[in-house]
Amino acid sequence: MPELPEVEVICQGLQKHILGKTIEDIYCSGKQLRVPVDCQGMQRELCGQQISSLTRRAKYLLLSMKNGACLIIHLGMTGNVGIFKQGTARKKHDHICWQFDDNQEMRLNDTRRFGAVHLLPAKEAKRLKKDFFAATGPEPFARNCTASYLHKRAANRSQAVKSFIMDSRTIAGIGNIYANESLFRAAIHPAKPVSSLTESEWRRLLTIIRKTLRHAIQCGGSTISDFVNASGDGGYFQMNFQIYGKNGENCVACKETIQKTVIGGRASFFCPACQREKD
DNA sequence: CAAGTTACCTGACGGC
DNA sequence: TGCCGTCAGGTAACTT
Numbered sequence: 001m002p003e004l005p006e007v008e009v010i011c012q013g014l015q016k017h018i019l020g021k022t023i024e025d026i027y028c029s030g031k032q033l034r035v036p037v038d039c040q041g042m043q044r045e046l047c048g049q050q051i052s053s054l055t056r057r058a059k060y061l062l063l064s065m066k067n068g069a070c071l072i073i074h075l076g077m078t079g080n081v082g083i084f085k086q087g088t089a090r091k092k093h094d095h096i097c098w099q100f101d102d103n104q105e106m107r108l109n110d111t112r113r114f115g116a117v118h119l120l121p122a123k124e125a126k127r128l129k130k131d132f133f134a135a136t137g138p139e140p141f142a143r144n145c146t147a148s149y150l151h152k153r154a155a156n157r158s159q160a161v162k163s164f165i166m167d168s169r170t171i172a173g174i175g176n177i178y179a180n181e182s183l184f185r186a187a188i189h190p191a192k193p194v195s196s197l198t199e200s201e202w203r204r205l206l207t208i209i210r211k212t213l214r215h216a217i218q219c220g221g222s223t224i225s226d227f228v229n230a231s232g233d234g235g236y237f238q239m240n241f242q243i244y245g246k247n248g249e250n251c252v253a254c255k256e257t258i259q260k261t262v263i264g265g266r267a268s269f270f271c272p273a274c275q276r277e278k279d
Numbered sequence: 280c281a282a283g284t285t286a287c288c289t290g291a292c293g294g295c
Numbered sequence: 296t297g298c299c300g301t302c303a304g305g306t307a308a309c310t311t
Contacts, residue, residue: 075305
C-alpha cells in the first residue's frame with residue numbers, strides 16, 4: 001500500500017495518538033523483516049522514553065525519542081501501522097508492538113515482510129540518520145526539488161522516464177502507482193528516454209507530480225481520520241486512479257484503449273494516444 | 280558506470 | 296474443491 005501519500009497519511013494520523021507517550025515495553029514476533037530487527041536494542045534505547053516527534057522522509061517514518069534515539073520504519077509493500085488497545089487480539093503478521101503508558105500500543109503489521117525497522121541509538125542517531133538518507137533525493141514538495149535539477153540530472157541518460165522518477169536517489173517517494181498516474185496526467189509516455197524531456201516538460205511533470213501526491217494525501221486524510229484500530233489500507237485515492245490497473249479500459253480523456261507494458265520490471269499503463277512515445 | 284534483472288515473502292486470483 | 300502459475304504498492308544486491 002505505501003507510497004509517499006500513504007506514508008504521509010499514516011504519519012499524520014498517528015501523531016495525535018503517540019506524541020508525548022512513553023514506551024513501556026516492546027513485543028517482537030521474532031520473524032525477520034527485510035533487515036534484522038534489534039529487539040534488545042529497542043528495549044534498551046526506547047523503553048522508559050517519551051516520543052517527541054513522528055515525521056516522514058521519502059517512504060520512511062521517523063520516530064524520535066526525547067533522549068535522541070530514533071526509529072526509521074519502512075512499510076515495504078504490505079506494511080501498516082495502527083494504534084490498538086493493549087490486550088486486544090493481535091493479528092497474523094503483527095511483527096512489532098510498541099506498548100505505551102496509556103494502555104494503547106502501536107502495531108506494525110506486514111504480511112510480506114518487505115518492511116524494515118532500523119534503530120538509531122541515541123548516541124549516534126544524528127550521524128546515522130544523515131548517513132541513512134545520504135543518497136536519498138529531494139522531497140517532491142521541497143524547494144530544492146526543481147525542474148532544472150531534474151532536467152540536469154536526466155541529461156545524457158537513456159533510462160525510461162518512469163524508472164527515473166521512481167528512483168529514490170532522484171526524487172523521493174514516488175512508487176509505481178503515482179509514477180503511472182503522474183505520467184498519464186502529464187501526457188508523457190512512461191518509456192520515453194529521460195534525456196529527451198525538455199525543461200518545460202520537467203516543469204509540467206513536476207507540477208503534476210506534486211498535484212497528484214497532494215490530492216492523494218487529501219483523499220487519504222479525509223477518509224482515515226482516526227487511527228485507533230485502523231486497518232489502514234482500504235480504498236481512498238484508488239477511486240481516483242485514471243490509468244493504474246486500467247489495462248484494456250478506455251482512456252478517460254480520449255476513449256483510446258489503455259495499454260499495459262513492463263518497464264524496469266514494473267507494470268506500466270499508458271494511453272497510446274495521449275502519451276505518445278515520440279513527442 | 281548506467282540500466283536491467285532477480286530475490287526477498289505471503290496471499291489473492293484465475294484457469295483448469 | 297484444489298492445485299498451479301502469475302501477480303502485487305519496495306528496495307537492494309546482483310548481472311550485463
